[in-house]
Amino acid sequence: MSLERQIKKFKNAEKKLLFTTPSHAQGNFIPEKSKNMLGEKVFECDFSEIEGFDNLRKPEGILNDLLAEFSEIYSSKRTFILTNGSSSGLIAAMLAVLKDNDKVIVARNCHVSVTNGLVLTGAVPVWILPEFDPQWGIFKGITADSVKNALNSHPDAKAVILTSPTYEGLFSELEEISKLTKNAQIPLIVDEAHGALLPFGDFCSKPAIYCGADVSVQSLHKTAGALTPAALLHVGYESLISAENIQNALNLINTTSPSYPLMLSVEQTVKFLASSEGFEAVSALQNEIKRLSGLLPAGYEVYSGFNDPAKILFRINGKNAYEIAEILNNKCAIEEEFTNGQSLLFITGIGTDNFRLRKLFEVLSEIRGVSSVQENEFSFDFSLPKCAIRPRDAFFAQKSLIPAKNAIGKVAAQALLHYPPGIPVLVPGELVNPLASKLFDEIECVL
Ligand SMILES: Cc1ncc(COP(=O)(O)O)c(C=O)c1O
Numbered sequence: 001m002s003l004e005r006q007i008k009k010f011k012n013a014e015k016k017l018l019f020t021t022p023s024h025a026q027g028n029f030i031p032e033k034s035k036n037m038l039g040e041k042v043f044e045c046d047f048s049e050i051e052g053f054d055n056l057r058k059p060e061g062i063l064n065d066l067l068a069e070f071s072e073i074y075s076s077k078r079t080f081i082l083t084n085g086s087s088s089g090l091i092a093a094m095l096a097v098l099k100d101n102d103k104v105i106v107a108r109n110c111h112v113s114v115t116n117g118l119v120l121t122g123a124v125p126v127w128i129l130p131e132f133d134p135q136w137g138i139f140k141g142i143t144a145d146s147v148k149n150a151l152n153s154h155p156d157a158k159a160v161i162l163t164s165p166t167y168e169g170l171f172s173e174l175e176e177i178s179k180l181t182k183n184a185q186i187p188l189i190v191d192e193a194h195g196a197l198l199p200f201g202d203f204c205s206k207p208a209i210y211c212g213a214d215v216s217v218q219s220l221h222k223t224a225g226a227l228t229p230a231a232l233l234h235v236g237y238e239s240l241i242s243a244e245n246i247q248n249a250l251n252l253i254n255t256t257s258p259s260y261p262l263m264l265s266v267e268q269t270v271k272f273l274a275s276s277e278g279f280e281a282v283s284a285l286q287n288e289i290k291r292l293s294g295l296l297p298a299g300y301e302v303y304s305g306f307n308d309p310a311k312i313l314f315r316i317n318g319k320n321a322y323e324i325a326e327i328l329n330n331k332c333a334i335e336e337e338f339t340n341g342q343s344l345l346f347i348t349g350i351g352t353d354n355f356r357l358r359k360l361f362e363v364l365s366e367i368r369g370v371s372s373v374q375e376n377e378f379s380f381d382f383s384l385p386k387c388a389i390r391p392r393d394a395f396f397a398q399k400s401l402i403p404a405k406n407a408i409g410k411v412a413a414q415a416l417l418h419y420p421p422g423i424p425v426l427v428p429g430e431l432v433n434p435l436a437s438k439l440f441d442e443i444e445c446v447l
Pocket of ligand 1: 084111166231
């Protein structure tokens with residue numbers, strides 16, 4: 001039975017009085033304004049692990065059946081529901097694999113959850129700095145050659161962690177990279193948070209576990225339409241990481257009270273995506289974006305390469321993208337996901353209909369009067385800072401917040417991120433460099 005049918009059955013037939021958590025007692029108590037904003041139904045679907053509803057920490061009933069169905073849909077050995085986002089899946093994958101002082105090869109454009117995972121595991125990062133694309137102001141995907149070099153220099157590394165697609169939608173060379181990690185007999189963990197639609201459409205890269213990744217995580221809330229922060233973790237068929245270790249790691253960090261409304265949203269989202277309607281919706285979205293991109297005036301461009309077309313990365317050749325964003329926000333009532341000096345990112349997904357897309361492209365085509373970017377106006381030197389101590393040691397050290405201009409050469413105790421391009425400027429344990437002191441006012445440093 002599906003979660004949806006079980007919830008309906010409980011509401012319509014069983015009509016039990018629950019003397020369990022949650023204490024709103026099946027929606028008996030709902031503050032008036034919550035009721036107005038959220039409605040009553042979400043409370044009526046909000047249970048704990050009552051009879052018939054299973055336990056996400058050790059699923060044996062209805063949730064186990066759902067996960068088995070997901071494994072079939074995703075061709076995974078095991079798929080896990082994450083009710084705390086891809087962030088929790090990335091940390092769990094790291095906890096399942098890495099021990100204190102283990103070396104791990106990590107692409108520098110990783111999400112902050114990966115740097116948090118470094119603190120929690122005590123692992124030592126070996127960074128791969130992706131190539132920067134100055135025309136678009138973004139980092140490219142990770143090449144197989146860069147992973148090969150890192151593995152040659154660090155044959156004792158215990159795992160490789162990459163983001164593919166990136167926040168901006170660029171893919172890494174996962175098929176070749178997974179051959180390298182298989183040769184080295186270490187797991188490949190892929191942050192596929194932005195790739196939840198990949199299994200349901202014709203993209204130029206396959207989903208990470210089809211490419212041979214051991215574990216991937218996908219945020220269903222980012223592009224696939226589920227409630228925030230619903231996500232999935234997939235264990236590949238030939239994974240070096242066991243599903244048991246992943247479950248244990250998830251149990252270490254997650255709530256013992258996963259949200260049933262969120263899990264219902266996951267169930268229904270995946271079922272929709274896996275239906276013919278889902279595939280049609282993904283393909284219609286891709287086709288419309290391609291069609292509209294082709295109609296843009298000369299010099300107006302949407303990124304197209306080894307990337308996910310549902311991430312609309314737009315620029316007007318040589319023009320200041322911050323000014324474009326200002327026009328969109330203030331005059332056109334359109335908000336973008338992010339802007340750097342050269343380009344703007346518009347995230348689309350299953351809920352983006354043709355009306356929205358056409359409106360966006362119509363407005364973009366009509367933008368005029370933007371000034372040109374001056375040489376080096378938005379260029380930053382993102383070269384790797386020097387590492388003094390492990391992220392874990394820096395995080396737990398005695399520390400104090402000091403003005404950034406006085407911090408150069410001191411050991412950072414916190415991760416400092418700069419969006420865009422969403423790359424850690426510093427992770428805990430690295431020496432504060434001039435770039436960090438320019439971008440931030442105060443930095444927490446090790447005493
Ligand atoms: C590249 C990347 N990875 C992971 C995450 C974390 O995903 P979630 O919000 O589902 O925890 C994000 C969120 O912004 C992200 O951009």
